[in-house]
Amino acid sequence: MKFQVVIEEDLxxxxxxxxxxxxxxxxxxxxxxxxxxxxxxxxxxxYLKTLNERAMRDVKIPDKxxxxxxxxx
Numbered sequence: 001m002k003f004q005v006v007i008e009e010d011l012x013x014x015x016x017x018x019x020x021x022x023x024x025x026x027x028x029x030x031x032x033x034x035x036x037x038x039x040x041x042x043x044x045x046x047y048l049k050t051l052n053e054r055a056m057r058d059v060k061i062p063d064k065x066x067x068x069x070x071x072x073x
Contacts, residue, residue, distance in 0.1 A: 001072045005040050007033060023047050 007018045010029065016036040019027040020043075028043040030036030061067070 003044055005037070007036055020044055020047075 005020050010017050015031040017029045018036040018040045026047045028039035
């Protein structure tokens with residue numbers, strides 16, 4: 001799965017700030033653009049993992065139900 005991110009130079013503190021508009025509140029930063037991109041990848045992965053875990057807490061799972069994980073590339 002691919003996400004578009006916005007990278008901006010941080011004029012106050014130096015480095016770069018990056019966020020993913022599709023995922024409200026998903027922000028990161030880095031000293032270099034490459035570092036900022038690596039950090040936002042980790043932030044996106046953590047965001048999606050948390051979103052999935054919260055959704056699964058509300059699922060009523062009947063007996064004989066199989067739960068599997070799938071990777072979306």
